[in-house]
Amino acid sequence: MPGAPFLEGDSVDLCTIEKDDAEFLTEALNDPEVRVPLGIAEPKNETQHEEWIEEQVSSDEGFNLLVVADDEPVGVINSNWLSERHGHAVMSAWLASDAQGQGYGADATSTFIDFLIDERRMETVRAEAFAFNERSNAMLQSIGMERVGTIPNWAFVDGEHHDSHIYAVTADQWRNRN
Numbered sequence: 001m002p003g004a005p006f007l008e009g010d011s012v013d014l015c016t017i018e019k020d021d022a023e024f025l026t027e028a029l030n031d032p033e034v035r036v037p038l039g040i041a042e043p044k045n046e047t048q049h050e051e052w053i054e055e056q057v058s059s060d061e062g063f064n065l066l067v068v069a070d071d072e073p074v075g076v077i078n079s080n081w082l083s084e085r086h087g088h089a090v091m092s093a094w095l096a097s098d099a100q101g102q103g104y105g106a107d108a109t110s111t112f113i114d115f116l117i118d119e120r121r122m123e124t125v126r127a128e129a130f131a132f133n134e135r136s137n138a139m140l141q142s143i144g145m146e147r148v149g150t151i152p153n154w155a156f157v158d159g160e161h162h163d164s165h166i167y168a169v170t171a172d173q174w175r176n177r178n
């Protein structure tokens, strides 16, 4: 049973991450379809995910939420790098492989950006997607984020270096998007 719903999207809820979610995280995040596009090449077991929940999620720094569809955990969305002073946040998201391509990513990301801008007073929200990650690039563009640049050779995946695209949106752009 997922934690408390904190934000409500059209098709997903963004809920608190609880200790019991370590099992879901372990299964989903070791899956190459999830970890490779995220650039993760370290196996992590349930104990390590429990520690992440205890140390990172339970700290006062940043925001980590479980993406929940039909009462089942399907992914995580977070911003662990944000500045209240400057009003900027860097966010990222992932979904378990069987939950991808159903609109959950776009819904979760839009809902989270609404929160960062309308509740946390962020002026700019930033995200990043490896150039080969067609789905992530398409999802970020589909919700109205603008590609503002590219970092060459940022990621080493599958034997070679890949560019990474940077996306950003200001509060005004977000509120006035189509």
Ligand SMILES: CC(C)(COP(=O)(O)OP(=O)(O)OC[C@H]1O[C@@H](n2cnc3c(N)ncnc32)[C@H](O)[C@@H]1OP(=O)(O)O)[C@@H](O)C(=O)NCCC(=O)NCCS
Pocket: 033, 034, 035, 037, 038, 075, 092, 093, 094, 095, 096, 099, 100, 101, 102, 103, 104, 105, 106, 107, 128, 129, 130, 133, 134, 135, 136, 138, 139, 142
């Ligand atoms: C990236 C991710 C979060 C996207 O979420 P998602 O639920 O799969 O994406 P959505 O179903 O919401 O798709 C959003 C848009 O992208 C489009 N899209 C989806 N897959 C696509 C693909 N392979 N190629 C092109 N466009 C694609 C959809 O058509 C949709 O556009 P539309 O609203 O204009 O129709 C999810 O796929 C994921 O977690 N992938 C693995 C980890 C990852 O890459 N995380 C992001 C790291 S930066």
